[in-house]
Each structure stands twice: as C-alpha cells, then as structure tokens.
Amino acid sequence: MLAALADPTRRKVIELLREGPRPAGELAQAVQMSAPALSRHLRVLRAGGLVEATAGGDDARLRLYTLRREPFTALQAWLDQVQAFWAEQLGSFKDHVERGG
Amino acid sequence: MLAALADPTRRKVIELLREGPRPAGELAQAVQMSAPALSRHLRVLRAGGLVEATAGGDDARLRLYTLRREPFTALQAWLDQVQAFWAEQLGSFKDHVERGG
DNA sequence: CTCTTGCTTAACGATAGTGACAATTATTGC
DNA sequence: GCAATAATTGTCACTATCGTTAAGCAAGAG
Known part of the structure; x- marks a missing residue:
C-alpha cells in the first residue's frame, strides 16, 4: 500500500481524485502519460x-475511479503510533494507570 | 521519502527505533539481515x-540511529489534506466563514 | 454486423532496487 | 604499529518496476 504511494505519478492521481471521481482517460491526460502506462499505475x-x-453511469465504457477511505485511515493509525515516540518524550506523565500507579 | 517507507524491513527498523536510538548492528540482528544489507536500508x-x-557516546565505532520528526509531520499534513476529501462529504457545513457566510 | 471509443493486458527493452561476499574506513585496546 | 570490532561502500547477479507499442475486450453509433 505504501509502495503504491511511493510514486509521484500515483500521488498526483490521488490528489486529482481528491476533487471527485474521474475516468481513467481524464487522469491519463492530466498526468501527461499514455493510457497503458496510467492503467498500470x-x-x-x-x-x-x-x-x-x-x-x-452514462457510458459504461468509462471506468470511474474513486478514493477509498480505509487505507488512509490505516496509515493514519500507523503514523500516530510512530509519532507517539515524540509524545512520550514531551511528557512522561502518560496515563499508564494500568498498573494503578 | 515515501519510497523509504515502502519497504517492510525499513518500516520494521522505524518501529524498532520507536523504542529509542539503537546502533546499526543491533538493528541488523533484529531484522535478521547482514550488516551491509541493513546499512543500505x-x-x-x-x-x-x-x-x-x-x-x-562511549564507543565512537557505534553509529546510533534516531528517528527524525519532520518527515512524519509532513506525511501527517499530506494525509490530512487527502482525508479532507471525506470530511467534506460528511458535512458541507465546514467553517468556511472566511467569506462571512 | 461493422466501426469507433475507452480501457486493460501482453511483450519488450531500459532502469533501478535488493542482498551476498569482499574490501575499505574509523575506532578501540594492547 | 598490529589485531579486532563496527559500519560503510564496491561489485556482482537477480528481480521488480516503468513506459512504449501492439493486441484484446467490452460498450455505444450507424
């Protein structure tokens, strides 16, 4: 999943999709790339x-692409977990009340 | 930067560094990989x-590796920007009071 | 049915990442 | 100076990825 995000072209596609669903052809034109190349991406x-x-809907030849939410949520969760590294450094008084102390 | 995160071994290293700075050798042992291979990662x-x-500190032969904060902050920012896609879908009543309306 | 449109898949050459072994640099101890 | 340790860099083969051209497939238009 992160490998998918590791490519500039694919990130560009994601940012384009942020503004709404788009057909594959429109995306190919937007990133200045041949249709087969973008199809791979x-x-x-x-x-x-x-x-x-x-x-x-209208034309069944068009394939509308849309962003999915879940992977971004998962990435957010992982990122929060990593960033806890600094959270702990800022204050050791975390609520580790699990042990009652 | 995302390309760096796109590799399982490197993510494992990051998760190990979450628990504190570590020398390269210790990391190599933890991920079951030869020292040169990990050095490249x-x-x-x-x-x-x-x-x-x-x-x-003690032994200058050891190279202690530590997590840097900035790239994760940047990724967080980008992620927030992408996730705004759904925020707008959930409610159009965002505080776009900039225009006074 | 035939032609065109929209997209995907197949095959190909070029490029870059990955890991193993060997060699190199820097540091410690004698 | 010499050996040992910690880490990096060089070189090799292997694999994966990327973009292009050609072909295949489904859906609309005449």
Missing part, C-alpha cells in the same frame, strides 16, 4: 486498495 | 530524512 493503486473502479 | 532512510545517525 491504476492497477497498483487498486491492488493497494487506495482506489476503486466503478462501472460508471 | 539505513542509507535510504537517511536520504529520506527519516532517521539520523549520531556519533554516539
């Missing part, structure tokens, strides 16, 4: 669970 | 600004 994003392709 | 982590090597 979208495949990686799908594999990482970051985006989802819907069948679309 | 540490190089990537340094290049991504995720960790920092200190000269150490």
Whole structure:
C-alpha cells in the first residue's frame, strides 16, 4: 500500500481524485502519460486498495475511479503510533494507570 | 521519502527505533539481515530524512540511529489534506466563514 | 454486423532496487 | 604499529518496476 504511494505519478492521481471521481482517460491526460502506462499505475493503486473502479453511469465504457477511505485511515493509525515516540518524550506523565500507579 | 517507507524491513527498523536510538548492528540482528544489507536500508532512510545517525557516546565505532520528526509531520499534513476529501462529504457545513457566510 | 471509443493486458527493452561476499574506513585496546 | 570490532561502500547477479507499442475486450453509433 505504501509502495503504491511511493510514486509521484500515483500521488498526483490521488490528489486529482481528491476533487471527485474521474475516468481513467481524464487522469491519463492530466498526468501527461499514455493510457497503458496510467492503467498500470491504476492497477497498483487498486491492488493497494487506495482506489476503486466503478462501472460508471452514462457510458459504461468509462471506468470511474474513486478514493477509498480505509487505507488512509490505516496509515493514519500507523503514523500516530510512530509519532507517539515524540509524545512520550514531551511528557512522561502518560496515563499508564494500568498498573494503578 | 515515501519510497523509504515502502519497504517492510525499513518500516520494521522505524518501529524498532520507536523504542529509542539503537546502533546499526543491533538493528541488523533484529531484522535478521547482514550488516551491509541493513546499512543500505539505513542509507535510504537517511536520504529520506527519516532517521539520523549520531556519533554516539562511549564507543565512537557505534553509529546510533534516531528517528527524525519532520518527515512524519509532513506525511501527517499530506494525509490530512487527502482525508479532507471525506470530511467534506460528511458535512458541507465546514467553517468556511472566511467569506462571512 | 461493422466501426469507433475507452480501457486493460501482453511483450519488450531500459532502469533501478535488493542482498551476498569482499574490501575499505574509523575506532578501540594492547 | 598490529589485531579486532563496527559500519560503510564496491561489485556482482537477480528481480521488480516503468513506459512504449501492439493486441484484446467490452460498450455505444450507424
């Protein structure tokens, strides 16, 4: 999943999708890349669970891509866990009342 | 920087460093990997600004590795920006009182 | 049915990351 | 100075990734 985010093109796609669902072709044009190349990137994003392709409405030839929430939530959780490193440094008076002390 | 996080071994290192600074050798042993191999991973982590090597105290042969805060803060900021996607979906009544309305 | 559109998959060459072994640098102790 | 330890860098083979061209597949238009 982080491997999917490790590519600038794919991050650009994610930022474009932030403004709403878009078809694959529009994304390819936006990132100045051939359709097959972007299709591969979208495949990686799908594999990482970051985006989802819907069948679309008007024209079933269009594949609408949308951001999925879960992986970002998971990343947030991991990040919070890592950042606890500094939280503990700022104040040792964490509520480790588990032991009653 | 995200490329540095995209590797399981390197994430493991980060999680180990969460518990405090450690010398390179100890990390290599913890991830069951040869010293040169881990040294390369540490190089990537340094290049991504995720960790920092200190000269150490007692034995100057030891290179103590520590987590750096900034990249995680930056990632947090980017993540918040992406997650605003859903925040807007949940309620359009965001405090966009900037315009007075 | 045929043609075009939108997208994905296959095959190919180029590029970069990964780990093992060997060699190098820096530090400690005698 | 010499040996031992801690870590990095060089070189090799292996694998994965990236973008391009060509082909395949589903959905609309005539």
